[in-house]
Amino acid sequence: MKHSNTKNNVLILGSSGLLGSALVNTAPRNTRLFLAYRKNKLRQKKYPSLRIDLGNIVTLKKTMKIVKPALVIHASRIEPYENNPKQAKKLIASLIQSMKPYRAKIVYISTEAVFDGKRGNYSENDMPQPITLYGRAKHEAEKVIQKQTGNYMIIRTSYIYGKKRNGLDERTKKLFDEIKKNGVAFRFQDIYRSPINAQDLAQAIWKLVRVDFQGIIHIANKRQSIFQFSKMLVQRAGYKKGYVKPNLLKNSLLRIPRDTSLNTALAKKIIQFVSKE
Known part of the structure; x- marks a missing residue:
């Protein structure tokens, strides 16, 4: 943050997403936000919006030259590379390279999926051992950040839920759609996460x-089974009890981390x- 005239400039990647829009809503007053998006532009007029492609280093550098960020918050999905560790690694490396002339700090939103889920209650000192492609992609990005810059914050979190301008988060919407269609939704009672509301995470x-x-650093809420969490969501929405039924991961063929709290x-x-x- 060496540029005195741009010390409050913050670029948010994924500004139209659930967490990105929450970051915009909760930003400190003295923050000069620049909102980056890949597909969907956040509908607002207060802050400048910039279309960005992390895979295009030329346009990425042009964006950085316009913004001159002191801080870049990476809250975006890396579609279509979320399940491609090699490509995710390249994209983050390009981003770090484009930020270097401005000595900007990166805040990278990572995930509990970097852990194998064998025991839960993971701290920052525990060794990541991802078992999914998504977890591996996030872990590769973490390693690039730690190797290529000393000015970073990696925030590992869990399921992010809440309301955004065009409705509910995808996971909650899917749950409600299942209930409306089938009258019931089944969720695992032996898979544990630490779900957090987007507004709480943003703050x-x-x-x-x-x-x-x-x-x-880890930012998440208390350990809950997916079944418990889903019951809480439907009860808060005014549904009667019984719309969510328990299921067991051990009875399925899915390879999912069991407890990444x-x-x-x-x-x-x-x-x-x-x-x-």
């Missing part, structure tokens, strides 16, 4: 930015983060 991110945290003790220490149910 925690801005707090970490304010204290200039460096390194890896996150330990947030470090976040509690740094920003007094409190995990919610």
Whole structure:
């Protein structure tokens, strides 16, 4: 953050997504936001919007020259490369390269999927061992960031849910659609995550930015089974009990991490983060 006239310039990648729009809504007043999007532009007039393609280094550098960011928050999906670790690695490397002339800090939103899910309650000191392509892609991106820049914050989180301008998050919408179509939805009671509302996550991110945290940190809520979490969603929406039924991963052929719940003790220490149910 060496450029005094641009020290408050923040570029948000994925600004029209669930977390991206929450970051826009909760941004500190003195922040000069620039909103980047790949397909869908966030409908607003307050901040400049820029179409960006992480796979095109030429346009990426042009965007950085316009913004001159002090901070880049990578809250976007990396479609169609989310399940392609090799390509994800290249995209993040290009992004880091384009940021270097401005000495910008990167805030990278990662995932609990970097862990194998054998025991849960993972802390920042636990060794990532992803078993899915998505988890491997995220882990490769993490490694590139740590290798190519010393000015970074990697935030690992869990299921992100909540409302956005055009409706509910995809996971919640799918749940409600199943109930409307079939009268019931089955969810695993032996898979555990640490779901967090997008607004809560966004507020925690801005707090970490304010204290200039460096390194890896976990931000998520308390451990819940997917079944418990889904029941909570439908009850809050006004559905009666019984619309969500339990299922068991051990009875399926799916290869999914069983328990990737996150330990947030470090976040509690740094920003007094409190995990919610």
